[in-house]
Each structure stands twice: as C-alpha cells, then as structure tokens.
Amino acid sequence: MDAFMQAAIAEAEKGLAEGGIPIGSVIVHRGRIIGRGHNRRVQQGSAILHGEMDAFENAGRQPASVYAESVLYTTLSPCAMCSGAILLYGIPKVIIGENQSFLGEELLLRGRGVEVEVLNDPSCVAMMRRFIASHPQVWNEDIGQD
Secondary structure, eight states: OOHHHHHHHHHHHHHHHTTSOOOEEEEEETTEEEEEEEOOHHHHTOSSOOHHHHHHHHHOSOOHHHHTTEEEEESSOOOHHHHHHHHHTTOOEEEESOOSSOOOSHHHHHHTTOEEEEOOOHHHHHHHHHHHHHOHHHHHHHTTOO
16 A cells, blocks of 8 residues: 555544544645645534545645646545535545445546546455444434435
8 A cells, every 4th residue: 555545544543533533635746745634523513624625724725736736545435525626626636545435426526537546445444334333423424414
C-alpha cells in the first residue's frame, strides 16, 4: 500500500480514536500532502465535515491549477457531497480504500472524466464494518438515512 493511502487510513483511525466515524482522506499535489482530514461530524456537531471535506478545508485556498494536478485519497467511496467538491475543484483522480461498505458517486465521477481507482483494501473494509456494526445509528445519520 502506498504512503498516501496509509496517511488516509491514519486519519480514519484518528477520527475513530476521537469518537467519530473512521473515514480519512488526503489531497496530494506533486507527491506532497497539501490537505488531510477525517470525518468530524460527531466531534464537531457538523453537518458537512466528511473526511474529504475536512481535507479540502485543511488544504486551504488553492488555485485551480493545484487541484488540476492533485489526487484525492479516501478510505471510503465518496458520497454525493464529497463527489461534488471533487468535481467543483477539478480533482482529476480519486483513489478509494474501499466501496463495499458504501458505494458513493463513483459513476458520477467517472462520467465527468475523473479517474477512479478502488483498492478494496481489507483494513479499510474491516474498519468500516466494525464501526457500522457498533454504531448503526451514527452511520445511517452520516449517509443521510434514518
């Protein structure tokens, strides 16, 4: 596994240790992490701080040219909100740790020309399955279900 997916997994583990949902993300530009984040909806009482959104926020303002040369790594398939941000900022490639626990908007991303690579990493799958089994209400809230 490459170092950037390991960094996204470390973010997911950090979120879990804080009492949140274990989803992590990093944005990489020219081989350097410019933004990292993890799902902090529970910790911050936020409606929008998914892992990818937190990584965008922590990357700060960037010119379109930086995003156009970046890769977003995420431990879980990105939802509609996060996929919208990926499209808005023109991220050309997304590497996903797993999409078995949740299948996000991969077809939308691909349809708009984003290269999507799914690793289905066993550690990402196991981490989400454990969390969903232990906290089904929190998980359902995160994905907009009752």
